[in-house]
Amino acid sequence: VEDEERLLEVIKQAAMEGALVLYTLADPNMAESANQACQLWGVQCANILAPTTAAIATHLGVNPSGIPRGKAPLTKEYFRRIDAIEFTMKHDDGALPQNLHRADIVLVGVSRTGKTPLSIYLAQKGYKVSNVPVVMGVPLPPYLFEVDQDKIFGLTINPVVLQAIRKARVKTLGFSGNSSTNYSRMDHVKEELEHCSRIFAQNPRWPVI
Incomplete structure (x- = not known):
């Protein structure tokens, strides 16, 4: 009214x-x-x-x-944030890698390292964010190495914490502990993180958080 x-x-x-x-x-x-x-x-x-x-x-x-x-008036800042949120949601989890050059920030990390929540948080601050998952056996998109490397950030996490997060995720999806895949096994979690660390070491311009 x-x-x-x-x-x-x-x-x-x-x-x-x-x-x-x-x-x-x-x-x-x-x-x-x-x-x-x-x-x-x-x-x-x-x-x-x-x-x-x-x-x-x-x-x-x-x-x-x-x-x-x-x-309250709708300012340019308001519309900038809305645009950033829309961009970020469309470019979640490796979607549309050909648009990585349009992102202000690119996050790279294995599954469940908080890429999506951090992306949304940054989008609310007005940053257009893309995030790229690191999956063993799947090469990273070539577009990732064609953009400004200074806007790429690597995400890592303690393996114990990551395992707990993944176990909760598996449970949410309805899988029992006995039927869960390598996804939440500690040896696999450590292997993924080590693989990701090697990628970060090969790209020293990416700050690792």
């Missing part, structure tokens, strides 16, 4: 239908208008935002601004 006229229309409709009105209006003037209109037309209502706002304001020792966040 953007203005008082529309607010009154909604409350009047609620009165005609015998409906309950729950509102979360940050603007105190709009909230008061809603309360008065509900009383006037006999509509049961509740300002469900007010108690929470008051508690937070008291705890922090500040006064609420009363300005709805929805009215």
